Amino acid sequence: MAKKTQRLSDELSAREFSSTLEKIGRRDRTEKAAFERDVLTLFNSTQNWKAIRLPGGGNTRPGDLLVTRVDLEQERRYIIDCTNEVNPGSIKRAYDGLRYHIDRSPERPPDFDEYWHVGPHMIAVPMRRRPRNDRRFRVLDLRQLKALLAAPKPKREMAVTRIGKAFQANEKEIMLAISGLILQIEEKLETLGGERPNSDDAKAKNAKDIFDLEKMKIELERIRELAAAFTKGKAPEKDVVKSVKTFRDDLHEWWEERHGSLLTTTAKSALFVSSASVLALMGANTPTALSVVGALIGGKVMLKTIKKVGKKVLGAIQ
Structure with a gap:
């Protein structure tokens, strides 16, 4: 059993x-x-x-x-x-x-x-x-x-220009500064769009101001787009340099045409200082821009907050 x-x-x-x-x-x-x-x-x-x-x-x-x-x-x-x-x-x-x-x-x-x-x-x-x-x-x-x-990552070439090197070294800081400047321009455009000038001269001046600011905005957006592609190895350095120099030249032209109002209008002064600050971060500052910023700050034509922006510009340049 x-x-x-x-x-x-x-x-x-x-x-x-x-x-x-x-x-x-x-x-x-x-x-x-x-x-x-x-x-x-x-x-x-x-x-x-x-x-x-x-x-x-x-x-x-x-x-x-x-x-x-x-x-x-x-x-x-x-x-x-x-x-x-x-x-x-x-x-x-x-x-x-x-x-x-x-x-x-x-x-x-x-x-x-x-x-x-x-x-x-x-x-x-x-x-x-x-x-x-x-x-x-x-x-x-x-x-x-x-x-x-996995697709191979594009090879990132080392920059050879001052502007290219600035973007590779401080991409995030520059992108934030560009975005901030674009917002500043958009606020100014909104203000100008709400104005209703009476005389033909005033209307022409308002239209010219809007045209200049919209042009600056487009150029900044173009710089931001190209710079993002360049830092990822998808755009040539020369395109970024060209777009930055175009913005810089147009800013100088804006100064030549509007220096009177820039020296007496707080909002425009702030916009110029912010633009010069972005140029300094991008390695594209020039003696003209620096001297203008110094004149604006030294002339005390801006509010305290704008003076702080100016000091940042000079600090970034030094």
Whole structure:
């Protein structure tokens, strides 16, 4: 009786063990299928790459996915072998499968260029990831695969001009200053737009002021756009320099035409000082701008808050 009970217990344990293995196998197959879908989506969402599942789950050849891309006007083909985990055992099995596929038909070269063994993560891999230094075989985890497919970042060239160097060194500070100046111009434009001059001369003067300020705003927005592209390596330095110099020249012209009102009008004085401050940050300040700022501050034609802006200008220039 005791022997029969023991035998039944052993049979039950064997069935439980078999059932547990079957559950683990189903879970592993489900996880592998999900990972295959992720890898397939990753390749197909990356420019110049195209991926398909191999027929029969890769039974006709090793691997699960066939990935292609055109390189130097020639199609290159990659077999992707997906696994739940990259480890020494999985690498050995993958490479043995690759060699078997190649060696069984030595008269017929393989119809792919490389074989990639890929898993969500990689553990305990002290062995060489290129067995026999076979350059057709590559081992990657998901993080490495994403990095490999990521578009290369544009190379950021070192600036050679004073203006370019200023943007590379103080991009955030300059961008904030430009945005602040644009807001200041917009406030002035709103004020001018609300004025209703009576005489023809006053109307002409109002229209000219609005035209000048709108032109300054457009130039500042252009500088901001080009500078953002330049610091990311997407625009040439010469374009930024040209746009900054255009704004500087127009500011000088504005001074020549409006210096009388600039010296007597607080709002216009503040706008000029702020503009000169931005030029100083951009490395485009000139003796003319500095002398004007000094005259405005020395003449005490501005409020205390405007004097503080002027001091910042002189501090940035020194």
